[in-house]
Amino acid sequence: MVTDSHTGLQRLRNTLALRAAVLLLSVTAAVGFVTVTIGGIWLYRAEAARLQAQLSQLVDAVERTASIAAFVSDAALAKEVARGLVGNDAVARVILNGGKQVLADEVDPGLDPGRLQAPQVRRLHSPFDQREVVGELLLYPDGSVLRDKALAYFGSVAGLLAFMLVVLLVAALLVLLRQVVRPIKAVSDQLHSLDIDAEARLAQPHKYAGDEIGVLVDDVNALVARVVARDKLYGAIVNQAADAILLLDRQSGAVLEGNPAAHRQFGYARDELLQLTAERLVPDFHVWLENAALLAQEGGHVFETQPRRRDGSSFDARISSGAIRGGERDLLVWLVSDVTQEKRLAEQLRRHSDELEATVAARTRELSLARDSAEAANRAKSSFLANMSHEIRTPLNAIIGLTRVVKQQLDSPRQRSRMDKITAAGRHLMSIINDILDLSKIEAGKLELEMLRLELEPLFADVLCMVADAAHEKGLELVAELDPALPAALCGDPTRLRQALLNFVNNAIKFTDCGSVRLRAKMEREIPGGLMVRLECTDTGLGLSQEQQAQLFANFVQADSSTTRKYGGTGLGLAINRRFAEMMGGEIGVDSAPGRGSTFWMTVGLSHLQEPAAPSTARDALSGQRVLIVDDLPACRDALATALHSQGMEVLQVGNIAAGRALLASTNQCDLVLLDWDLPGAEDFAAAAGSCVLALAVDAEAVRASALAAGCRSVLLKPVLPGALVAAIRHALFGPAETDAVVLADCSAESRLREHHAGTRVLLAEDNDINQEVAICLLEAVGLVVDVAGNGHLALERARAACYGLILMDMQMPELDGLDACREIRAMPQYRSTPILAMTANAFAEDRAACIAAGMNDHIGKPVEADQLYVMLLKWLQAAANDAAEPAPVQASDHGSPPVAAPAEPGGMPAAGVDVDLGLKHTGGNQAFYQRMQRRFFEKYEHQTGTLQALLGDQRWDEALRYVHGLKSAAGYIGAKALEELAARAQRELKIAEAGGPGETIDVFAQELEASLAQVLDVLRAQLFPQECPAPASRESFDP
Amino acid sequence: MRLRSSLLGLILFACGTLARAEELVVVMAAGSGVEQLSREEVANIFLGRFRQLTDGRRALPIDNQSFKEEFYRKLVGRSPAEIGAYWAQLKFSGRTQPPEQEDESRALAKVAATPGAITYLERSKADSRVRVVLELGH
Structure with a gap:
């Protein structure tokens, strides 16, 4: 066994067992050394302490004798003591000092003098007096005793330790080799020879199943199984891939591996392929390689080239090249896709797209031509519409106008009735054209609502005035009702509202044979920023069934198609009204039943004016009557x-x-x-x-x-x-x-014009002969003196030569059109505020805006309707008359501000006795006009202070009453409210006095009135003539 | 108050007792030339430490056996046994000899006759032959 392990040690110098054993030994040796050292130090200390104690005991024993020897300086006794001490093992040398001399010095004969340790010193006291020191005893310990003991200790312990280490090392080596190294080596030997295939498996080493090594083997087996599965998967992917996949050596370009697709694509068998270099397959391999190095260091890149097959033919390929590191070598993986087909398709596609582009370009050209022509056609349509309206209205104008003129000259009722029929037919035609034009404008979204000051009562008056004749002819009574809750003025589009009301009323008159037509304005509800106003037109006519009502507001529909012939009309009126109502945020509807008349209604949203509503005028006077x-x-x-x-x-x-x-x-x-x-x-x-x-x-x-x-x-x-x-x-x-x-x-505007403005010179700028004639006839019919100018230049000349009260201006004229002519005329000082009215067939809102911008006051649509013309003329001639009566303010306003727009300097100032805001309201917010009113008041009453009292003194009641009445209304106009009320009271008192009642108080009232008048005059003077000194004037005002 | 008065009484009693005892004095021959010795000089002479007198002669201490105990107690506060043990160690190997032991009359006679001899006795016993070199008091 031992030899076995020794050969093992030699063979595996770096084995686990040796490393573990060495580690074990090192740790044990270190721990042992530390333990022994600590033990040694402790032992040495204990021994040294024991030695000290021994020495102390020795000294204690001889101290008394030694001190007596020192006391009497007896060297013999001292020597005796020292010699006794040195005889002890632990003592190396003893010195006994008397007070002045060394009494004894004994040394251990075997002592090495160099190894003397520090002595233990004991003071010797006198035997009779402990305070007196008589000498000292020095005892040098013998260190060799300690050293010998320590050496003996270390020697024995170290030997024991070394023995234990050796035993441990051997045991550890044996155990490790047997239990760990050998089974692991067995496993690793198996692994070396393991083939990666489906059955690849490590045998479980004997007796180790279940412990760590057994688990390791199981884990390795599981890993191998996973690797095998994955290998199979990737192998399948690679082998099934349609594209060729090559593994190349980056340095040499040698082909290391290729999938079946690669064999197919390049035409080589597997063995042949592995003999090749990439150079052979892709001739420009090195170029791409360099490019690859330049292009992408870490990733891959894609390039297209033409690889060669075995038979020498080449094909188009896209190669995705990726660099990988395989072991020691740099490898390249090429994914070679045959893109020959793709290229051909792309080429075809490109050709197609070129063709398509050409086609699109051609189509675009055609389309833009078509669009241009369509736009041209649209423009043509628009201008055609404008022209047609002009062209149709002009002759119609002539027909209607001249018919009226001729009718005025005819005596025969028969002929007159025929003329009436011509007029009616013409009017009908006109209304049809107007309706169609309006509707087409609305449909085209071209109609824009205006936001102007809108007074319902004048609007109603206008509408009723226009239809009065028609109603009168049919014997219908017109009734107008205005909700008192409605403010006098709101903000909206008066033109459209007038048109809508006219449509309603005309309809009502048309379908009502007897009875009345009632026009009504009601407050519906408040809406944010304004009011919802309900406008109703109730007739006593045919009435409508439910079915008829349902389709009433559609275009071109009348209640009964059979009625069309009987009553005429386009049926567009209600459709237009519906649009108007919708545009104004409201609705339209009808309440009706056949035979019981109809009520057509529409609601329109009208905004409040910026100025606060005018308070109702002196209501108390009428109250209670x-x-x-x-x-x-x-x-x-x-x-x-x-x-x-x-x-x-x-x-x-x-x-x-x-x-x-x-x-x-x-x-x-x-x-x-x-x-x-x-x-x-x-x-x-x-x-x-x-x-x-x-x-x-x-x-x-x-x-x-x-x-x-x-x-x-x-x-x-x-x-x-x-x-x-x-x-x-x-x-x-x-x-x-x-x-x-x-x-x-x-x-009736016509009669009022005739009465008030006959003889006023009017300039008519109009190029069309017929229009000229019609207009001249209409103007002369009310007694106006007409000068005609055929174009803008002539109009300028005429305007320069004479002074006209009003100018009517056609917008479209040769040489100089109406707008430019107007601007020129406005530039002349005398025409700064003269009314200039545009006459034009262009009924669009922008034309109207252009007119106003050019300085015109208003706009009359062509063909000129006599009633409309007269209303307009009356309106502006009256305004001009007010101007003409007061030339001074015009001059005054020359100093600084333009006449109308800018507020005069004193305006808006609240003045005592004169409520400027109220006065402005009475003049429709027109500052200049209000100022004129003030001036007029001032000039009239400046020298009349005291008049009333004079009249009263003479008992001229009638004159006094008239004076007070005049003063009351004049004061009301300029907003002198206090004065107005005083005048009203004075008026009542005067009436009583006139009737013979008690007239004492009238004098008091007269005085109050005079004082108030003087105050108002002062205020006005200060406002009108701010630069003058008011002092003399005020004194004058108190002068009766 | 009672404590203080009793303490005072005790002190007066002690003084009375001491006053009754005869004063012990150290004497040398009248012609010895030594006028006076300090207590230390007397102790050194009797304990064998230094026995050289100022004039260079050796002092010869003689113990008066009648007052030995009182003398050593008064001189170094030691009992006769302690003094005996002291001398025993010195005699063991030392060279210094303890004082000669005499009775009072012999000691007086020896002191009177020997220059350098020194002994102690009651003041009343000291006659004109000797001179008192140190008074040890009561």
Whole structure:
């Protein structure tokens, strides 16, 4: 056994057993050495202590004798003592010192003097006095005793240790060799000769199954099984791969391995392939190798080349090259894909795509041509639409206008009726064209809503004015009702709203043969930033069935196709209204039943204006007044009553004259009677009524004479709008005594134009002869003096030569178009604020915007409708008249700001006695206008302080009343509220005084009034003439 | 208070007792030339340490057997037995000899006759032949 293990040791110098044994020995030796050393040190210490104790005992024993020897300096005695001490083993030398001399010095004869250790010293005291030191005893221990003992100890222990180590080493070697090294060697021998195949397995070493070595063998077996499985898997992958896989030596290029696909692809058998170098397969192998080194150090790269087969033919291949390290060698793995087919396909694909590109380019060209032509066509369509509207409207304009002119000149009723039919046909045609254009604009999304100041009452008045004739002709009564809860002005698109209302009302009139048409505005609800307003048009016409209602608001649909012929129309009106309602955030609908009339309604969202709502004007004056309404139409009575209630008036209503008479007889206390003049017996009733009577008539002009003759205060044109009604009542109750029905009662723009603006010079810039003629006729018909300019240049010349009150300007004119001409004219100082109105067939919003931008005031669509033209002319001529009456402010505003837009300097300042905001509201927010009003007030009343008192002094009640009345309204206009109220009270007092009542207080009121007037004048002076010293003026104002 | 008075009484009693005892004095021959010796010089002479007198003569100590015990107690605070043991060790191998032992009268006579001889006796016994070189007190 021992020899066996010795040969084992020699053979395996680096075996596990030896290493373990050496480790064991080293550890044991180290531990043993440390233990022995610690033991030795401890032993030595103990021995040394024992030696010291022994010496101490010796000294103790001889101390007394030694001290006596020292005391009497007896050397003999000392020597005796020393000699005795040295006889001891542990003592090497003894010295006994007396006080001054050495009494004895004895040395152990065998002592090596060099090895003397430090002595133990004992002081010797006198036997009779412990304090007196008489000498000392020095005892040198003998170190050799200790040394000998230590040496003996170490020698025995070290020997024992060495023996134990040797025994341990041998035992460990034997155990390790037998139990570990040999079985492991057996396993490793098996592993060396193990073939990796499915059955590869290590035999379990005898007697070791289950212990660590057995487990190791099991684990190795499991690993081998896994490796075999994986090997098989990868082998399968490699062998089944369609692409050739080659393993190459990177240095030499030798082929080390190749899969079956590689044999197939290159045409070599396996043995032949393994003889080859890569150079043979891929001629430019080294180039790629260098590239590979350059391209990718760590990973692989892909390249394409043309490898050669065995038969010399070559093919296109894509090679994925990857560098791997196999043992000592750098290896390359090549994955060679045959891409010949792929290349061919790619080539084909490329060719196809080239063709396709060419085709696409060709198509694109065609398409862009098509698109261009489509765009051109669209543009052509747009311009065609614009042109057609122009082209169609122009002759229609001529037809309608000239028909009207001719009709005015004709006497024969038959011919006149034919002319009317021509007009009607023309209007119809016009409305169809307008509807179609509107709808197409809406459909194209081109219609944009405007956000302008929108006053419902004037809007209603406009609409009703336009349809008044048609309604009158059919004998229909129009009723207008405005919800008092609605503010006077909102923000919205007045043009579209007017159009929508017109559509409703026209429809209603068209389908109603008798009865009434009621137009109504109601507050629906509040919406963020504004109000939802419900606009209703109720007629007493045919009515509609459910089925008819269902399809009413679709394009080109009328309630009954059979009605189309009877009633005409395109059926677009409601469709357009529906769109408008939707655009304004609302809805449209109809409530109807056949035979019971219809109510068409739409809701529209209107925003609040930025300025706060104007407070209702002096309501207290009318509050509590009792009014009797005599009208046969309940709707009309309701509308009037609503308006009057909103003023706080007390309303009684009756449906016929007889009832009215009875009521008057019973109450006899009505302040005012509103009488439908069309009722039979109205004249008699009015004559007998006794109180203030206002006549209401559909044709105010016709009945005015008879009504006034019958004692009516004035005649109001039906339908009466709340504002006009209240104004008329105010005028009738508190106004001057004489009747003044015209302004308030007659809303006909035509007649008002004729009355107020006849003789005004107007410039008409229009190139089309027919249009010229129509316009001239229409303008001259209301007494305006017309100059014509055929183009923009002529218009400029004319404008320079003369001074016109108003200019009508066609937008499209030769040489200089309307916009440029307008800009030029506006540049002239005298035309800075003259109204310039555009006339154009271009009804689009952007045209309108362009007009306003060029400095025009407003816009009239062509063909020019007489009523519309007159309304517009009246509006702007009135504004201009206000300007013309006050040239000074225009001059004043020349200093700094433009006339209209910029607020004049004092504006907005809250002034004592004058509420600027209120005044501005009365002038529609127009600063310049308000300033003019102020100036006018100032100039009129500047020198009239004291007038009232003078008049009162003379008892001229009538004049005083008129003066106070005038002052009241004037003060109201400029926002002098306190003055207005004082004037109103004065007016009442005056009335009492006039009737012979107690007139004492009137003087007090007059004084107050005069003082307030003076205050207002001061304020106005300060605002209007800020640079002047106000002192003399104020003194003057107190000067009666 | 009682403690203090009793302590005072004790001290007075002790003084009275001592005062009754005769004073012991060390004497030498009147003609010896030695005027006075210190207590240390006397102790060195009697214990055999130094026996050389200032004039160079050897001192010869003689124990007065009648007062030996009292003398050594007063001189070095040792009992006669201790002094005996001391001398026994010195006699064993040393050269120094203990004082001669005489009775009082002989000792006095020897001192008076021998220059350098030294002994101790009661003061009342010291006559004109001797001179007191050290008083040991009561």
